[in-house]
Amino acid sequence: MNKSSSIDEIAECIINAKGKCSFLVGAGCSVTAGIPLASGFVKLIKDKYRTHYENVVDEKTYSKCMEKLSHAERRQLIIEQVKDTNINWAHICLANLLKKNHVDRILTTNFDRLLIRALALLNEFPAVYDLAVSKIFNESFVPEKAIYYLHGQFDGFTLLNTEEECNSYAGRLRPVFEEAGRGRVWIIIGYSGENDLILDQLSKVATLNTKLFWVLHNDKKPTNMVFEKLLNVNRYAFYINGFDADSFLIKLAQKIGCFPPDFVNKPFSYLDDSLSRINKYFLPELEGEIDVLETPRRIIQTAAKKFENKLEIDNANYHFLKADYETVITLISAQQAKSNEKLSNILALSYMELGLQLYQEGNQLERSKERNSKFNLAQEKFEQSFNYITLYNEAVQRWVDIAYEKLNNISNNEAVISLDKILTNLSKLEIHKIKILLNFLSKEFAVTNNEKTILICNKLINIIKEEEPIDYCLLLEQYNRLANLYYNRGDYKNSLNFYELCLGISKKGHDKKEDIIARYNLAFNYEGLEDFDLAEKQYNIILKWLESESNLDISDNLIIKITNNILRFYCDRRKYYTIESLLNKLLDEGEKEKDEQFIVKILYLQIKNYKNIGQIDKVVMLNNRLSELMIRLIPEILPKMRIMEFSKKIKNHFEQYLWYADYGYYLAECLIEKEDKQNAKTIISCSLEIVKLINGVDDSLYIKISSLQRLLDS
Structure with a gap:
């Protein structure tokens, strides 16, 4: 047991x-x-009463050493160690x-x-x-x-x-x-x-x-x-x-739920409570009754009203002591953390503690989607913590353990805090650890260092190909990463080569989702090469699968991304009705799951499609529903965004929020047409804050949103 x-x-x-x-x-x-502990007292006896200590026969334990001292000597020894301690x-x-x-x-x-x-x-x-x-x-x-x-x-x-x-x-x-x-x-x-x-x-x-x-x-x-x-x-x-x-x-x-104690979070109330335990004393020399504690308690109570509520709301240190780490993260901006070392440490430790909690929660689950989801969230917290301070050994250990998840959490006993250090010490690791770490590193460098990503992916591909049986899932991931990298560089020839390799693996039936991703990327690449017929061929296959698939995971942002690009492609080719049935199906899925964020995204795509078809009555009906959802949802996502500092490294985490800014701009225009300027101002203000938080992602969107806000303010 x-x-x-x-x-x-x-x-x-x-x-x-x-x-x-x-x-x-x-x-x-x-x-x-x-x-001191018992061993510390033994050392004190050895130093202060050396003769007594030497006279102890056998093992010199606390009990046997104390036996050699008189009661007065023991008492004095103990008093000296405990009397002035805090x-x-x-x-x-x-x-x-x-x-x-x-x-x-x-x-x-x-x-x-x-x-x-x-x-x-x-x-x-x-x-x-x-x-x-x-x-x-x-x-x-x-x-x-x-x-x-x-x-x-x-x-x-x-x-x-x-x-x-x-x-x-x-x-x-x-x-x-x-x-x-x-x-x-x-x-x-x-x-x-x-x-x-x-x-x-x-x-x-x-x-x-x-x-x-x-x-x-x-x-x-x-x-x-x-x-x-x-x-x-x-x-x-x-x-x-x-x-x-x-x-x-x-x-x-x-x-x-009982930390910190009251004298920390409510010091004035604590002092007032202490004074309230003293009986009132009235000065007999004066006529009438005067409570000698009345004035000091009134001052204390005034201070409590003035400062204590503010302490609870604004003091990040107070919430950190309560282990209310989510609140700490909302209270400290990235800018404050960069300019204040204490706040930086509190923010980093809050992210780290949340990461450790998520890791422990995930580690208690069976190997499943929920377990992986917890680990992914934990890794995000560790990454955010790492932006401010070097992680503590335990957090680093858990971060590396997450990378080893496919291998039953084989732990690395070293606190690996430098990804480059892992690369330079590959020869010291076992082959299965090398595979996991290289894959981990290729993800890390994919958006920050293209040349290093190419080097790592090719190294890993060679290792995979030499093994029997071949790990096709891991091989597919590397091909896909390289293909995306070359595509983003505008090197369509190399990207096409790797996308075709991806499709070749996916056709073997290893993973249907990977097959769809490979076809989607291939279609996108054909568009880059302006071979629209071959692109359409791949999009048609994807469309049929989406329409026929009975178990779509609507929480997967890939569904929206693919659907949006298919809609764009068919609209460019004037084939507006091609995607209508898919959008209706996805809306039904969102309604069934009661996923309002997903519903918003599909409504927006439906509106764009019905505009192209010319069905204005449906556009008006869907606009009304979109307006109702957006007015409620857009302000809710801002607190989540304010706690995160944008960087290219975590760009993907912000893509879902950028959608709202785009929706917000469209919706504000509709509200202006309806002369609902109040709601239009609310929506456009939130949308502008979103694009500011994701500075540099879409400058054109920022320009048109800020222009619309100026129009509303004029």
Whole structure:
């Protein structure tokens, strides 16, 4: 049975437990506050009490080293390490989970007061029990929320430092663990499991009815003892690694929805709440009643109204802390990111976190269209993040894993952040990895470096041809990429050669869609060579397939692209009725799927066709429907575009939006004819913003849209 878990599963369990959750925290939760682990205290004893340290027989463990010190020496050693420490975020998050009623029991092996101080900072004051000095445990007296110090507090009368001392108090722990474990989810964090007494108690009370999650530091695995006593015997006990205490608890709090705490996102309200807990005091020397806190609270409340709402709406840092990465992306423009390093990092990390989330979601799916879709979206986020900062190793790793998807996600242990570096180190990789990476790179360079694309594609084609059996799908992809490259250069002779090679492969029946793409590209190439008869022959085959195909994927933008070009071709040749039945079929498909964006595109094509045919009554009817849809849809796409900086590298992602600008121009003209200037202004304003965001893609469209806007403004 797989005993590993995820932070999403833990968050889900805590939410569903409805406040019935126990945390056991160890020294690992206090490390970032500057308090040493057990091994750190051993080192301190070695440095400060070297003779005592040398007198330890056998293994020099924390317990055995502490045995050599007097109670006063131990106490002093511990006080020196914990008394002036700052509260770390692990304890703040844990305290907030308790405050927000997601956790009701916290057991700690630590001596420090970080948890108590974090709770006080949040104005939360649960019951606190020091089991090192408490001789009586009465479960019926334990209130709704409770903290248990298992080994004492640094300023208490008793500290349990040695194995003998802990064992002598074992009887007191059993009822505490039973009470804390009854019907509760367990989370263990910052604790190694090396204290046999605590592990024994856990193994006895962690029942088969509730789940237990053991959080391990970074890449550590559970000890043999933890496996034997807990994970292997309890089917609902799991572990998770890959975090330190701070990062785990922050991420957990974000997923549960209680981060950041109020003093971060509402500092004035937090201060006002703190002062509201103080009784009013009226100055007896003055006549009448004057509340001494009235003025400071009024100032604080005024500040809260003035600043806090703005903080939530405009502060990208606030939304980043909440893990609301989508909002962060909408708040920071590309221009702001380029001029402000802090904003650039926040924006990049938001893209990266979204990419990692999408990768994890896709990795949990079976190999399918949905899985690939998640991975494609994740890669887009990584690419966008890479525009601002060098990706972190994990994101780079996931990016490369996506490239290896066809090979069961064989991972590359190096953080490959330079595509050129991959090229120069091909000889170090296995042949199947070379194939995947070369294909990956040929896509990357296809729009930025033609010569490098040709080099990579030819290298990959040679590798493919030498293998048995030949990977025809991958070969077809390279032929098609080279054909498109030569076509865009205006080298129709070379492009024709590669398009014919594409068609030769597709005729073998490997992929019907690839056959259509090959014929479409071939037809386009024939147009470039002005051989319109051969172009029409290919378009006719494509048209028949589109009309007869019963399972068209209308979410595929290729359908619209092909349909638009077929319409253009037949209109140029005055064959207007040829495409009418296809447009009607596609509109029916859009209605069936309730895909309004697809419907808009088909309506626009139908209007163009009916204009050519001369059926003005249908043009008017379709114009009315197009107007209704566009007025609603065009403003909706602008927020999506504002978060993306246009570049040639991601040109394809913007083609779908450019359609709306073109539609908008046409529709605005129609609205002007109907004297509906208000809606015409709305549409043309949105259309102009679209072409501005896609600067340089279609200058002629920008010119005519801006001209129409000036006309409307005059």
